[in-house]
Amino acid sequence: MAAPYPLTDDQIAAYARDGWVHLPGFLDEATMQQLEQSYMALLRRELPVPGRDYCDMTGGYDRPIEQYSILNVMLPRRYHPRLCGDAYETRARGVAARLLGDDIDVDYDQLVAKPPGKADAVFHWHQDLGYWPITADTRTATFWLAFDDTDLDNGCLKFVDGSHREPELRPHRPLLGSRDENHTLVAVVDEQRDPIRCARLRRGDVTVHHERALHGSGGNTSSRWRRGWVLAFRSQATIAQERALGFTHSHNDDVQVLTWIGAQTLRG
């Protein structure tokens, strides 16, 4: 069993202050190589992933997979159950329990890979909570594990420091004039004034972010891949509440739920 990650008091304080924290050297190279085999098997479709759980996050459903800009696999643990309880999950669970408390579990996971030379592989600014159903307890710790070194040129994550402490979620506007044209919403961010910080990671590092942390990432204009593995922990009570609504974070879920952004829009 892997030793727990030696989370420091300073890292816990950074998470509370900024809404995210960079944890270097989270997994060693031997573990990364093992995980990478599963990652690539899913990405190459050697393991079947049905429907919209394998998609292009930029919304380009009508093009061949080789042309996708952000290869996205929802719920790898559902389609490759051997991953459950792996070294990543075990280490992340320990950190999540220290940040949130012991009553947590894995809510969902996701692979997000930007191939080289995809300038349009942009994750627009957003707050994760806004997309989720309204629950009494919102506590979340979302891990993002880097399989490639990341920097601005290959589309590293960027965060607005302290945004999780704002009293309201930021307004989110449809990317294109209306949501009928494109589902994507973009949070209002002032790129000149908001305190934006980039997460420049080495392979095997993670970031952990809060459900209200404003974040996004730019396109990949480099000749390198940018592959990440998202693993989100929430309280067992919240997970049960989501599942009771039929909400599993699968893109194949056929449910209409009132989300935090939906409620904000209704309030005007």
Ligand SMILES: O=C(O)CCC(=O)C(=O)O
């Ligand atoms: O991989 C990215 O660039 C964005 C991922 C993301 O939005 C998330 O982990 O919540």
